[in-house]
Amino acid sequence: MLPTSSFSPWPSSRPCCCRCSTLSVARKKPVAVSRRPRGGSLSSATSTSSAGCRTARCAPSPCSTGPSCSSASAVVVSSACAAQDHVFATRPSSLTIPRTLLYGCTDIAFAPHGAYWRGARKMAVHVLLSLQKEESAGPTEWRLSRDNVKALLEDLFGAGTEATIIVLEWAMAELLRDKGAMQRLQHEVRRAGTGAADNESSLQITEQDLPGMEYLRAVIKETMRLHTPGPLLLPREAMRATRIQGHHDVPAGAMVIVNAWAIARDPEAWEAPEEFRPERFVGSAVDFRGHHFQLIPFGAGRRMCPGLNLSMSVVELALANLVGRFEWALPEAEPELDMEEAPGCTSRRSAPLRAIATRSCLAEANSM
Numbered sequence: 001m002l003p004t005s006s007f008s009p010w011p012s013s014r015p016c017c018c019r020c021s022t023l024s025v026a027r028k029k030p031v032a033v034s035r036r037p038r039g040g041s042l043s044s045a046t047s048t049s050s051a052g053c054r055t056a057r058c059a060p061s062p063c064s065t066g067p068s069c070s071s072a073s074a075v076v077v078s079s080a081c082a083a084q085d086h087v088f089a090t091r092p093s094s095l096t097i098p099r100t101l102l103y104g105c106t107d108i109a110f111a112p113h114g115a116y117w118r119g120a121r122k123m124a125v126h127v128l129l130s131l132q133k134e135e136s137a138g139p140t141e142w143r144l145s146r147d148n149v150k151a152l153l154e155d156l157f158g159a160g161t162e163a164t165i166i167v168l169e170w171a172m173a174e175l176l177r178d179k180g181a182m183q184r185l186q187h188e189v190r191r192a193g194t195g196a197a198d199n200e201s202s203l204q205i206t207e208q209d210l211p212g213m214e215y216l217r218a219v220i221k222e223t224m225r226l227h228t229p230g231p232l233l234l235p236r237e238a239m240r241a242t243r244i245q246g247h248h249d250v251p252a253g254a255m256v257i258v259n260a261w262a263i264a265r266d267p268e269a270w271e272a273p274e275e276f277r278p279e280r281f282v283g284s285a286v287d288f289r290g291h292h293f294q295l296i297p298f299g300a301g302r303r304m305c306p307g308l309n310l311s312m313s314v315v316e317l318a319l320a321n322l323v324g325r326f327e328w329a330l331p332e333a334e335p336e337l338d339m340e341e342a343p344g345c346t347s348r349r350s351a352p353l354r355a356i357a358t359r360s361c362l363a364e365a366n367s368m
Contacts, residue, residue: 073254078262080269080293081245085301088236089113092255095235107151108306109159109234120144124152125306160307163229166346167315169353170227171219172322173337174276176330176355181219181278182323186360188215189324203360205320207313216320218281220312224264224288224297226276227347231261233299260296261347269294326357 090113091098091105098110108124111117123142144152175182192212193203210216238254250256265273271280286292289308290300298305305311322328330337331354340350 073251074257075244075248075250075254076257076259077244078259079266080263080296084242087239087242088256089302090237090239091303092235092237094255102154103147103151105151106148107155109155113239113302120148120152121306124155156307159305160311162346164311164314164318166227166229166348167220167223168318168322169349170347171223171315171319172328172355173339173349173353174223174226175219175323176328177337177339178276181276182328185215185219186323188213189320190360193320193324203325205317205324207317210313210316210320213316213320214282215278216316218278220315220319221281221286221288221295222276222278225270225295226264226274227341228260228264228297229346230297231259231347232345233258233260233296234303236303258296258299263293264295264297266294322357325360327360329356329358330354331356 091110093099093112095110099105102110105111106116106120108117108121111120119142175185189205190203192209193205236256236258238250238252238256241252242250244250263269267273286295288295288297290296290298290304293300298308334354337353338349338351342348342350
């Protein structure tokens, strides 16, 4: 049980002086092994614009490097590979901004691996599941200080709300560009929606309608593949020295950054990776729940996002009701959409999405 005073999971004697832009990497010359991690310069990789992520993906070296200005190390992984999750289960202590904004990293996302992180994650999952099932969370044995609670709430607001908005906006943008995909999704939603057979004005998608909407889930997966909400996953730290893929040495204390944007557009893993093709997920077992490393917008392993299920249920409900209850079109003054991503930690659109919604006529759906 935690004391009610503020708790900091980091040892106070541990220095915090390294910066991402001044990290070096200890490397062993790679041998000719296929499917090895790829990367580019660390400075370009830490720029989370699509151009920066693309540069990191296309560089020839197996791992990214920075100037040799520090004894610390960094590796940027830009292709799907299964690494030792237990070795990379903690977060770097050298990140000053999270430690300042998140009350000593007492949230879930940036807390180091240990008893505090395990307890906080367990409590958060319990509360989130209770909210999703509309049940009382009940008493818990986990006691938190005011600052600990504020740190956890920052995770919920930051990861929960912004990621949801980003996915919804990009999904609508892609559907507005692809009329065939929009019509197929509307057809699926309107056939399954509650009230569609009785009163076309009372269409309402509920959670009970979602299990049969395979194409809806395919659209969301494809949106998150092309527009990963967090292009670079939160950094991890090697808890001990190890070797990735049998040929690349990673020293203890090295920062490991996963370029999820590049992995999701890897031509070795995806056919026509730059194109919006929801059909690629229809009938496919590939999902973003951490078992398929070519699609990891929520991460994988121990540090995977604990709010995945709740977040996806919100996205599915919102998108289904948007496309099911309305017809959508672009304004006449904007015949084409700007699909550029804004630079930053998340993949927001560079320009606001503008669209015209009109109430749909469900006569066709009612007749089927």
